Amino acid sequence: MPELPEVETMRRGILEIEGATIEAARRTPCNKRPISIKPRIDHLSRRLGGVKIASIDRLGKRVVLHLATEDRLIFEPRMTGLVLIGDPPTREHLRFALSLSNSPVEELRFWDRRGLGSITLLTNKQYQEKLRDGRLGPDALEISLPELIRRFEKSATPVKVAFLDQSRVAGVGNLYASEILHLARVHPATACNRVGRAQWQRIHQRMKEVLELAIEYEGSTLSDGTYRNALNDPGRYQNEHAVYDREGELCPTCSAAKIQRLVQAQRSTFFCRRCQKR
DNA sequence: ATTAATGTTCAGAA
DNA sequence: TTTCTGAACATTAA
Numbered sequence: 001m002p003e004l005p006e007v008e009t010m011r012r013g014i015l016e017i018e019g020a021t022i023e024a025a026r027r028t029p030c031n032k033r034p035i036s037i038k039p040r041i042d043h044l045s046r047r048l049g050g051v052k053i054a055s056i057d058r059l060g061k062r063v064v065l066h067l068a069t070e071d072r073l074i075f076e077p078r079m080t081g082l083v084l085i086g087d088p089p090t091r092e093h094l095r096f097a098l099s100l101s102n103s104p105v106e107e108l109r110f111w112d113r114r115g116l117g118s119i120t121l122l123t124n125k126q127y128q129e130k131l132r133d134g135r136l137g138p139d140a141l142e143i144s145l146p147e148l149i150r151r152f153e154k155s156a157t158p159v160k161v162a163f164l165d166q167s168r169v170a171g172v173g174n175l176y177a178s179e180i181l182h183l184a185r186v187h188p189a190t191a192c193n194r195v196g197r198a199q200w201q202r203i204h205q206r207m208k209e210v211l212e213l214a215i216e217y218e219g220s221t222l223s224d225g226t227y228r229n230a231l232n233d234p235g236r237y238q239n240e241h242a243v244y245d246r247e248g249e250l251c252p253t254c255s256a257a258k259i260q261r262l263v264q265a266q267r268s269t270f271f272c273r274r275c276q277k278r
Numbered sequence: 279a280t281t282a283a284t285g286t287t288c289a290g291a292a
Numbered sequence: 293t294t295t296c297t298g299a300a301c302a303t304t305a306a
Contacts, residue, residue, distance in 0.1 A: 001285055033301080061286075078286050080302080093302090114302045116286070135288095157295075165295095166287080174285060224284080224304075265296080267285060 002061060002077040004140055004171030005214035005237065006227050010083040011058045012215075013230020017085065018056055020103030022048045022067075028094045028109075035095045035110075036118035044121050047071065048098070060136055060170030070124035075110055081117030084109045086231040113226060140171035140211055145204045152192045152200070159195055159203075160188035161265045172207065175220060175244045178270045180207045182243045182253070187278040188262065188269045194278065213240070220244075243270040251275060 002010070025045040027034060037044060052068040063083050065073040075083050088094045088111035096110040096119055110119060122130065130136065138147060151168045152159070162168055163177040172180065181188050184202035186195060195203075214220065219235035221227045222245065228234060242252050247261040247270060257274035 003286095036300095076287085078301095079284080112301095114300095116301055118287095155294085161295095164286085222284095226303095268283095 001079050001173065001175070001222070002081065002219070002227060003173035003176050004058075004061060004211050005176070005217075006219035006235065007061045007063060007077065007171075008058055008215050009218045009229045009235065010077070011056055011063050014063075014083060014085050014108060015056055017100060017103050017105060017108055018053055020053050020100040022051050022053065023099040023101055024049055025096070025098050028097050030092060030095055032093065032115055035112055035115050036120075037096065038118070038120045044119075047121060048073070052102075058139075059131075060139060060166055061173065072122050072124070072127040074120045074122065074127075076118045076120070077112070078114075078116040078118070080114040080226045081110060081112040082226075082228055082232075084111055084228070084230050084232060089113075089226075089228060089232060135167055137165075137167050137169045140169050140207055143169050143204075145201060148204050149197075149200050153195070155192040157192055158189045158264055159186060159192050160269050162192050164265065164267070171211070174267050174269075175222075175241075176207075176210060176214065178244050179242060180210050182271055182276060183210060185275050185277065187276040188264065188271050190278045213237070243272060246270060 025048050027041050053065050054068045055066045057064040057066055063075040085105045085108060088109055093113045094109060094111050098108040100106055137151060152162055155162055160177050160181060163172045183206040186199045186203060214237040217235060217237035218229050219227060220238040221234035222238060243259050246259045249259050251257050251259055251272035254274050257272050259270055259272055262269045
């Protein structure tokens with residue numbers, strides 16, 4: 001499930017289409033219910049035809065094509081979406097393609113097994129509003145320690161749950177939240193307003209370390225095998241997970257306690273009772 | 279053969 | 293204002 005490192009890997013994987021010209025956009029043959037594409041595909045294709053891709057950015061867990069027209073084309077993978085230039089994992093779940101010219105590859109593809117992902121074309125103004133209206137916080141790789149503290153410290157929400165809220169900080173999801181709190185030695189159920197300054201410092205530092213290392217490893221491909229990089233190869237960070245999906249295993253840090261699973265906000269949290277204190 | 283679990287985001291309720 | 297719940301889905305494990 002793509003979080004910041006997986007989406008950043010997708011972004012890096014398609015950088016070679018920077019400077020390419022979009023010829024057309026189309027839905028690909030797929031017998032499943034269509035994914036959300038806004039505006040509708042014929043309007044989208046008309047607005048994109050002949051337009052150059054100026055740069056490729058990332059906004060939290062979204063891949064953003066910055067177009068020469070100043071419009072932004074946003075790919076939101078949600079649970080199982082992939083932005084690809086190579087062959088997709090299956091033909092039947094290929095949802096969308098951009099045909100390209102002046103490019104080393106002829107197509108940019110969006111594949112999505114579950115179909116919860118979306119593709120949205122926004123004008124520059126709409127895009128800036130999306131940033132300004134507070135729905136998306138600063139990127140997890142960019143946020144400063146004081147800003148992180150300011151956005152979390154007053155809340156009574158458990159710190160693990162707060163990290164899933166993309167309006168506080170964008171990019172951390174269920175998997176990396178557990179990993180970050182484990183390395184920072186903070187109990188996931190601690191209310192944000194009970195987290196101390198030294199703990200925030202460790203959370204901030206570990207957050208950047210974990211995300212950057214996971215990017216180097218091209219993200220985490222879990223047992224369902226869904227997540228792939230832009231060439232359809234699996235990531236390697238899953239081998240480095242200390243706690244995520246390792247309930248009952250010995251904690252790699254203390255080698256004394258078993259990793260526990262806890263349900264918070266209807267999702268699994270993994271942690272070590274011995275290493276992570278409130 | 280059902281049912282639960284998976285996890286991101288949004289709309290709408292509390 | 294803030295926090296919580298359910299729904300959107302497809303697939304797999306139980």
